[in-house]
Amino acid sequence: MNSKYQEEYKRKFRSLEDAAKLIQSGDKIVSNQCASEPVGLLNAIGKRAMAKEFDDVEYLGFGPTLSEEWIKPEVYPHLRVSTMFMITPKVREAVNKGYADFYPVHLGSYPYSLTDYVIKDLPPGKAKVVSSVTPMDKNGYFCTATAPLYFHESARMENTIVILEVNENQPLVYGDNFIHISQVDYIVANTQPLFSIPAVPAGTTEDIAIADLLLERIEDGSTIQLGIGGMPNLLGKLLAIKHDLGAHTEMLGDAYKYLWELGVLNGKKKTLNPEKICACFAMGSVETYQWMNENPAVEMRRQSWTNNPNIIAQNHKMVSINQALEVDLTGQVCSESIGPRMYSGTGGQMDFTHGSQLSPGGKSFLCLQSTAVTKNGRISKVVPLLKHGSVITTPRQEVNYIVTEYGVAQLKGKNLKQRAQELIGIAHPDFRAELREEAKKLNL
Structure with a gap:
């Protein structure tokens, strides 16, 4: 290794405790997330917050996941979370009870929301940008690994x-994923297991039915995007019968x-970055992170690129598959x-819903089970009107296909009455008569 970089590394190295002392009242902390979350540093900062050593510090990011001990009502005035996605139950509870904040934004727009609206006008040093990384290589580069x-x-x-x-x-993963020591102010060390999620259990009967309906509509040679959840993961396994996916x-x-190891996901027909699996973060098993390590087939890119609809659309036969809660x-x-x-x-649902429909031969699917069980009994998830206060994640103008276990509704080119009939047709049979009555009241 270049001795110049070794000396610079030593100058910039700090203990976790000393690095945490860099945080001052009024700071913004932009933290990388998922398996690239700097857990040791955030825990050290959290300890200072619980000791009330500073006030009005804001955590910005996509989490946190493993560093959560400090997310408490009494700590909120000192260190608060402003997240744009809730991965864990603890963060979800904190947002809904008011001792964490939610940042509504499309995933692809988030990097520039931070730079142009949060950071740009701050005094020098008031924004701390933190990430977990690989060890430095011989050329002075660190890799932000899975995210x-x-x-x-x-x-x-x-x-x-x-x-x-x-x-x-941390695995060394190729792509738009490296930062040089000359761009770094401080370095700490903390080797620990990466954030991972357990293997998805076997799908429900409804999930399997939805996956089978999707399988019929995904052509060989398609480029795919699978969202978060059990059904997309189940579909990923069923796609083993397809050929030349990207x-x-x-x-x-x-x-x-799984699909890459079978040879199904080879990217041969991709029209953008052929033979490359392009993503902006990984969230899976330790085995998946190990597979990513120094794998030339995998490229991690910034979300401002992966989630740009105009970039997405450059993949011909782009198919996006995401989950919904209610329609x-x-x-x-x-x-x-x-x-x-x-x-x-x-998240990135709108980014990919829009981008896939701009793609030649592209399709967008939004999937949900037809019913849910609540404390008041079973309810339909196809509804006359969204619940009061519900957030519209994907507006009706952008919706292509809606899928339940009872069928597929294609909404493009349909007027409101036609849409209502399509959606009633894929609702649970027990609720269709009621939905027809409600549709009449709404003149649908």
């Missing part, structure tokens, strides 16, 4: 302080590894809240 996400745009701002947490368990996605999960009879889709209660976040 470039929004980190690099913020790290490049002249008024930010960049702190990296070296974790020897991948352009935000989240890279276990299904992609009304005109095609308005809620995927992030249950009434006013937040459940997840906007």
Whole structure:
């Protein structure tokens, strides 16, 4: 290794405790997320917050996941979460009870929301940009591993302080995913297991039915994007019968590894970045992270690129598959809240719904089971009107296909009455008569 870089590394190295002392009242912390979350550093900062050593510090990001001990009502005035997606139950509870904040934004727009509206006018040093990374290589580069996400745009701002947490368990993943030591202000070390999610259990009968309906509509040679959830992962396994698939996605999960190892996901027919699996973050098993390590087939890119609809559309036969929570009879889709209660976040659903429909031969599918069981009994998830306070994640103007276990409704080119009939046709049979009556009242 170049001795110059070794000396610079030593100068910039700090203990976790000393690096945490860099945080001052009024700071913004832009933190990388998922398996690239700097857990040791965030825990050290959280300890200072619980000791009330500073006030009005805001965490910005996509989480957190493993560093959550400090997310408490009494800590909120000192260190608060402003998240754009809720991965864990603890963050979801905090948002809904008011001791964490939610940031509504499309995933693809988030990097520039941070740089142009949050960071740009801050005094120098008031924004700390942090990430977990691989050990430094011989050329002085660190890799942000499984999640470039929004980190690099913020790290490049002249008024930010960049702190990296070296974790020897991080995989080295190619792509738009590297930062040089000359761009880094401080370095800490913390080797620990990466954030991972358990294997998805066997799908429900409804999930299997939905996956089978999708399978019929995905052609050989398509480029796929699978959203978060059990059904997309199940579909990933069933796609083993297809040929020459490609991948352009935000989240890279276990299904992609499975299909690549079978030779199904080879990217031969991709029209953008052929033979490359492109994503902006990974969330899966440790085995998937190990598979990504130094794998030339995998490229991690910034979310401002992966989630740009005009980039997505350059993949011919682009197919996006995402989950929804509720759909009304005109095609308005809620995927992030249950009434006013937040459940997840906007994520990249709209980015890929729009981008896939701009693609030659592209298709967009939004999937949901036809019913849900609540404390008051079973309810239909195809509804006359969305619940009061529900967030419209995908507006009806953008919706292509809606899929339940009872069928597929294609809404493009349909007027409101036609849409209502299509959607009633894929609702659970027990609710169709009631939905028809309600549609009449709405003149649908």
